[in-house]
Amino acid sequence: MQFRAYDPCMDIREAKSIFCSQPVRKCLIGLLAGLRCLSAGATDSPILANLSFDELSKIEIISVSRRGEKLSEAAAAVHVITGEDLRRSGVTSLPEALRLAPGVDVARINSQRHAVSVRGFNGEFANKFLVLQDGRSLYTPQFGGTFWDAQDVLFEDVERIEVVRGPGGTAWGVNAVNGVINILTKDARDTQGSLVTGGGGTSERGFGAVRQGGKLNEHTFYRVYAKAFYRGDTLLANGSDAGDDWSQARAGFRVDSHPNDADHLTVQGDFFGGELLQYTGGARDLFTTLGGNLMGRWGHAFSEESDVNVQVYYDAVRRDSKPATANTDTGDIEASHRFALGSRQQINWGLHYRYLVNEARGRIGHNYDPIRRGIQQASLFVEDQVTLVPERLRFSAGTKLEYNTFSEWDLLPNARLTFTPTARQTLWAAVSRGLQLPGIADRDLTIDAPGAVAFRSIPTRDRPLTELIAYEAGYRSRLAESLTLDLAAFYNEYDKLSTAESVRLALPPTVVVTPSNRMNGESYGVEGSVLWQAAEWWRWRANYSVLFLRLHLEPGTTDTASVRQEGQSPQQQFMLWSSMNLGNKWEFDSILRFVDSLPAFGIDQYMSLDLRLAFHPRPNLELAIVGQNLLDNQRLEFNRSPGFPARTEVARGVYGKVTWKF
Numbered sequence: 001m002q003f004r005a006y007d008p009c010m011d012i013r014e015a016k017s018i019f020c021s022q023p024v025r026k027c028l029i030g031l032l033a034g035l036r037c038l039s040a041g042a043t044d045s046p047i048l049a050n051l052s053f054d055e056l057s058k059i060e061i062i063s064v065s066r067r068g069e070k071l072s073e074a075a076a077a078v079h080v081i082t083g084e085d086l087r088r089s090g091v092t093s094l095p096e097a098l099r100l101a102p103g104v105d106v107a108r109i110n111s112q113r114h115a116v117s118v119r120g121f122n123g124e125f126a127n128k129f130l131v132l133q134d135g136r137s138l139y140t141p142q143f144g145g146t147f148w149d150a151q152d153v154l155f156e157d158v159e160r161i162e163v164v165r166g167p168g169g170t171a172w173g174v175n176a177v178n179g180v181i182n183i184l185t186k187d188a189r190d191t192q193g194s195l196v197t198g199g200g201g202t203s204e205r206g207f208g209a210v211r212q213g214g215k216l217n218e219h220t221f222y223r224v225y226a227k228a229f230y231r232g233d234t235l236l237a238n239g240s241d242a243g244d245d246w247s248q249a250r251a252g253f254r255v256d257s258h259p260n261d262a263d264h265l266t267v268q269g270d271f272f273g274g275e276l277l278q279y280t281g282g283a284r285d286l287f288t289t290l291g292g293n294l295m296g297r298w299g300h301a302f303s304e305e306s307d308v309n310v311q312v313y314y315d316a317v318r319r320d321s322k323p324a325t326a327n328t329d330t331g332d333i334e335a336s337h338r339f340a341l342g343s344r345q346q347i348n349w350g351l352h353y354r355y356l357v358n359e360a361r362g363r364i365g366h367n368y369d370p371i372r373r374g375i376q377q378a379s380l381f382v383e384d385q386v387t388l389v390p391e392r393l394r395f396s397a398g399t400k401l402e403y404n405t406f407s408e409w410d411l412l413p414n415a416r417l418t419f420t421p422t423a424r425q426t427l428w429a430a431v432s433r434g435l436q437l438p439g440i441a442d443r444d445l446t447i448d449a450p451g452a453v454a455f456r457s458i459p460t461r462d463r464p465l466t467e468l469i470a471y472e473a474g475y476r477s478r479l480a481e482s483l484t485l486d487l488a489a490f491y492n493e494y495d496k497l498s499t500a501e502s503v504r505l506a507l508p509p510t511v512v513v514t515p516s517n518r519m520n521g522e523s524y525g526v527e528g529s530v531l532w533q534a535a536e537w538w539r540w541r542a543n544y545s546v547l548f549l550r551l552h553l554e555p556g557t558t559d560t561a562s563v564r565q566e567g568q569s570p571q572q573q574f575m576l577w578s579s580m581n582l583g584n585k586w587e588f589d590s591i592l593r594f595v596d597s598l599p600a601f602g603i604d605q606y607m608s609l610d611l612r613l614a615f616h617p618r619p620n621l622e623l624a625i626v627g628q629n630l631l632d633n634q635r636l637e638f639n640r641s642p643g644f645p646a647r648t649e650v651a652r653g654v655y656g657k658v659t660w661k662f
Contacts, residue, residue: 058070058071058072059071059080059160061074061078061080061162062162062182062184063078063132063162063164063168063171063180063182064076064078064164064168064171065170065171065348065383065385065396065398066171066172066336066348066350066381066383067338067346067348072426072476073418073420073426074418074428075394075396075416075417075418075428075429075430075474076164076165076166076416076428076430076472076474077103077164077165077166077472077474077488077490077527078162078163078164078165079101079102079103079163079165079486079529079543080160080161080162080163081097081098081100081101081160081161081163082159082160083155083156083157083158083159083160083186085100086155086158086161087155087156088579088587088589088612089577089589089591089610089612090589090610090612090624090626090628091155092204092207092229092655093114093148093152094148094151094152094153094183095108095114095116095148096108097155097161098116098161098163098181099575099593100543100575100577101161101163101543102165102527102528102529102543102544102545102573102575103118103119103163103165103179103488103525103527103545103547104116104117104118104163104165104179105117105118105120105122105569105570105573107122107595107598107637107638108234108637108638108650109124109637109638109639109640109641109648110234110242110244110640110641110644110648111231111232111233111234111242111244111245111246111648112149112231112244112246112276112277113148113149113641114148114149115638116146116148117129117178117569118163118165118178118179118181119165119166119178119179119490119492119523119525119547120178120523120547120549120565120569121178121549121565121568121569122568122569122638123565123568124638124641124642125143125145126145127143127144127145127175127436127439128175128177128178128179128436128466129175129176129177129178129179129180129181130168130172130173130175130176130179130180130181131146131151131180131181131182131183132172132180132181132182132183133151133153133182133183133184133185134183134184134185134268134295134297135182135295135297135311136293136295136313136315136332137315137330137332137354138151139175140317140326140328141328141356141358141375141439141440142326142328142358142360142439142440142441143439143440143441144175144436144437144438144439145439147289147317147319147326149246149248149274149276149289150272150274150289150291150317150319152227152248152250152272153183153185154209154211154225154227156191156195156197156209156211156659157185157186157191157211157223157225157254158183158184158185158186159184159185159186159187159190160184161181161182161183161184162180162181162182162184163179163180163181164179164180164181164182165178165179165488165490165527166178166179166430166432166470166472166490167179167412167414167432167433167434167468167470168180168434169400169412169414169432169433169434169435170381170383170398170399170400170412170413170414170432171381171383171400173352173377173379173400173402173412174402174404174407174410174412174434174435174436174437174465175435175436175437176434177434177435177436177466177468178434178468178492185254185268187221187256188213188221188222188223188254188255188256189221189256189258191211191213191223192213192214192215192221192223193212193213193661193662194210194211194212194213194661194662195209195210195211195212195659195660195661196208196209196210196659196660197209197210197657197658197659197660198657198658199624199655199656199657199658200655200656201626201653201654201655201656202232202651202652202653202654202655203231203232203628203651203653203655204229204231204232204653204655205230205231205232205245206229206230207227207228207229207230208227208228208229209225209226209227209228210225210226210227211223211224211225212224212225216255219257219258219259220255220256220257220258221255221256221257222253222254222255222256223253223254224251224252224253225251225252225253226249226250226251227249227250227251228247228248228249228250229247229248230245230246230247231245231246231247232245233245234648234649234650234651235634235648235649235650235651236646236648236649237636237646237647237649239633239634242646242648243277243284244277244648246274246275246276246277247274247275248272248273248274248275249272249273249274250270250271250272250273251270251271251272252268252269252270252271253268253269254266254267254268255267255268261301262300262301262302263298263299263300263301264298264299264300265296265297265298265299266295266296266297266298267294267295267296267297268294268295269292269293269294269295270292270293271291271292272289272290272291272292273288273289273290273291274288274289275287275288275289276288276289276321278321278322278643279643279644279645280322280323280364281364282645285322287319287320287321287322288318288320289317289318289319289320289321290317290318290319291315291316291317291318292315292316293313293314293315293316294313294314295311295312295313295314296311296312296313297309297310297311297312298310298311302339305338305339305340305346306337306338306339306340307337307338308335308336308337308338309335309336309337310333310334310335311332311333311334311335312332312333312334313330313331313332314329314330314331314332315328315329315330315332316328316329316330322363322364323362323363323364323365323366324360324361324362324363324366324368324445325359325360325361326358326360327358327359327360327361328356328357328358328359329356329357330354330355330356330357331354331355331356332352332353332354333352333353333354334350334351334352334353335350335351335352336348336349336350336351337349337350344386344387344388344390345384345385345386345387346384346385347382347383347384347385348382348383348385348398349380349381349382349383350380350381351378351379351380352377352378352379352380352381353376353377353378353379354376354377354378355374355375355376355377356374356375356376356377357372357373357374357375358372358373358375358440359371359372360373360440360441360444360445362445365447365448365449365450366445366446366447367445367446367447367448368440368441368444368445368446369444369446370444373440373444374405375404375405375406376403376404376405377402377403377404377405378402378403378404379400379401379402379403380400380401381398381399381400381401382398382399383396383397383398384396384397384398391420392419392420392421393417393418393419393420394417394418395415395416395417395418396415396416396417396418397413397414397415397416398413398414399411399412399413399414400412400413404437406437406438406443407435407437407465410435410465411433412432412433412434412435413432413433414430414431414432414433415430415431415432416428416429416430417429417430424477424478424479425475425476425477425478426475426476426477427473427474427475428473428474428475429472429473429474430470430471430472430473431469431470431471431472432468432469432470432472433467433468433469433470434467434468434470435465435466435467435468436465436466436468437465438463438465438498438515441459442459442460442463442498442515443459443460443461443463444459445457445459446458446459452509453509453510453511454508454509454510454511455510455511455513456510456511456512456513457512457513457514457515458512458513458514459514459515460514460515460516463515463516463517464496464517465496466494466495466496466497466498466517467494467495467496468492468493468494468495469492469493470490470491470492470493471490471491471492472488472489472490472491473488473489473490474486474487474488474489475487482532482533482534483530483531483532483533484530484531484532485528485529485530486528486529486530487526487527487528488526488527488528489524489525489526489527490523490524490525490527491522491523491524492522492523492524493520493522494520494521494522494523495520496517496519496520497517497519497520497521497551497562498515498516498517498519498562499515499516499517499518499519499553499557499559499562500513500514500515500516500559500561500562501513501514501515501516501518501557501558501559502514502558502559503558516557516559518553518554518556518557518559519551519552519553519554519557519559519562519563520551520552520554521549521550521551521552522549522550523547523548523549523550524548525545525546525547525548526544526545526546527543527544527545527546528543528544528545529541529542529543529544530542537580537581537582538578538579538580538581539578539579539580540576540577540578540579541575541576541577541579542574542575542576542577543573543574543575544572544573544574544575545572545573546571546572547569547570547571547572548571549565549566549569550566551563551565551566564600565600566599566600567598567599567600567601568598568600568601569598570595570596570597570598570605571596571597572594572596573593573594573595573596574593574594575591575592575593575594576591576592576593577589577590577591577592578590578591584616585615585616585617586613586614586615586616587612587613587614587615587616588611588612588613588614589610589611589612590609590610590611590612591609591610591611592607592608592609593607593608593609593610594606594607594608595608595637598638598639600639601638601639603636603637603638603639604636606631606632606635606637607631608629608630608631608632608635609627609629609630609631610626610627610628610629610630611626611627611630612624612625612626612627613625620660620661620662621658621659621660621661622657622658622659622660623656623657623658624656624657624658624659625654625655625656625657626654626655626656626657627652627653627654628652628653628654628655629650629651629652629653630652632652633651633652634649634650634651634652635649635650636649636650637649637650
């Protein structure tokens, strides 16, 4: 039977008589339509406040090949988290936002720290994927990953977060091994006027932000913002507070100028400061973290097929922690050029140079030699995309030739094939190489810990790079006007994975550990997402991922612990998200998640439920209440942070939020 269109203001009894004579799903939709009608009064309800299916399929992404391409046609496993997704989900931090993407593993360690990874190898210091914000790298050379407690953004200014699973070395270089996450903020002309938002609750004790957008002239727009939060404690196993509450504040600006149709100039910057917890000699100790950045970017379009972009930035981070500081200054410049070669070929190439100075001043038995180290990176990348059959078959191949201080010259090639049999279907396949640099700590850090049996860790200067060869394939389809499917499968082969070789000395009794690379392995799995527009006012989303990781130690190694990384990432994850507009003033979102067990840490699988109810008394005013982790009083998600005395657990939380735009 045809699903009958309904009038949102029909009488509830009429809705019930029409829809309940049809299948159960339609009956449920009809009953909810009646509830929606009660909240709407006699006014028509707007379309769900999110991108339409057509708009979603036409989103242009840049993180796969450093050029704009439609999400629906990209030859990579890509998921886009929109700014509207961030608002409706009720998430309050970047790591929590990444839970909305398939294939990403996010676990909260304590109030301040998260473990985040893509396709396995999770840990607080996970280093096999690259994080960017507006093209600026958030990488720290200390361990080759990201300090998540130092990353934040005003969510109302986020346009989208592009999550690419799989190697991104050709576009972004070494360390983009298992994926790339690129946080992209809105053009200043899209954030005009004033915004004030704030709230608080049980875990999110208090937060607030202000933003002002305006025009400097007819072609130049700006915004300035400031935000701050105070986040409460996680819990110990006995239910008492862990004492890891913390706060952070940041401010920034962005200016966008569009002097003509061909040119776009952007200048933006941010500054932040916060206070974090560590333990020194078993005692609580607080330390400060500060940072700032300034970026300029110019783009010029010669035509639809040709453009040039130049970007330069400076980034500084000061992290006065123990047992070692992590102070980094980075200068970065890059230029890229895209042009057509005939009617079926497009070339994209570019140059990049980065100079980074890291100061790691060790304390409490931690000694870096040298304390200050300068690292240079330079690269040339080129990619050639050829249309083999117009509107049906495309092939692209490219490579990055990269030099860095540690490993000198490396090649990062990839090849991708896209087949579009119909306007609603895309099949793709890719083969890529990824490389991971060891961190500065692996090369320069010596650790001495006294005891009845002393511990000594000695760095290794000439460590090889970890190598990945990845094979991927995927399928995207618009199965119906209201239903889309996105599937990806992968098989990864890793060589020269990190290990820790040890030897025990008799006099004095000492265990000596040396970093090495004597492990290899493979991972394989499937990731999928489904989007279903059940009704004009009701949208469902579902994500699923399954991961198998197998690690193998080389003969003769003394390391018996590194293979435990097999059990540090969940084998299966699942998310189901329902978004409803109940009339033109109410929104209701519910997100149910399943995360599999972590055998390496003895952590059980869990289910989590988040709910968000929002009311719009006026078009520019939103009142929202959000419940987080509602199925458990508290739960354990990951192992303790190094140096912390105990594992802590995430508590059930509720917070309220008010947002006013004028």
